[in-house]
Amino acid sequence: MTTSTMTTRTRVISGVFIAIALTVAALSFTRWSDSPSRQESIAERGSTVMPFDLERTTHRFDPTTDGGIQTVVADDPTDQTQVGLVQEHLQEEAEAFARGEFGDPAQIHGADMPGLDTLEEGYDRIDISYDRQAEGATIRYATSDPELVTALHEWFAAQTSDHGEHSG
Secondary structure, X not given: OOHHHHHHXXXXXXXXXXXXXXXXXXXXXXXXXXXXXXXHHHXXXXXXXXXOOHHHEEEEEEEEOOEEEEEEEEOOOOOHHHHHHXXXXXXXXXXXXXXXXXXXHHHHHOOOOOOHHHHHHHXXXXXXXXXXXXXXXXXXXXXXXXXHHHHHHHHHHHHHHHHHHHEO
16 A cells, blocks of 8 residues: 555545544534524423513523623513513512522423533522513522532523524
8 A cells, every 4th residue: 555545544534533523523512502403392392481472572691790681571562461471480480590499491491401500509699680671571690609600601501592593
């Protein structure tokens, strides 16, 4: 076998291994990516937990240096039905999260969603506050614990990815 043939074979084999590694990495990330089938599943499960219409509302998850702000608003601010449902739901969620109960997000996104275990364990070190707004509501999460800040950011990223077109 010539050196040229060996070099070509080595390159092909290396290319195959790189392609396999990239495929495995992509498949493992797909669990928390913007895949349409996952987003459809999230929307379906979300409708059993969230009383408002996902098609008529927008979720935002904005990380901050000390945690983050979750916002849900009606796409039409004059749609008082959606606004009221958002406000009621986020108030209930803020109260549950402050007690360490993250069952609703786990039911929608899965119990293995990034950051969830850490938040459940450290909930008592997170200040959680609810704020009603004209077009919806917000939940603010604040902590001085860097591990919890990271967990909140991971949790927010997973939700943003999962909600896809319903995230703003």
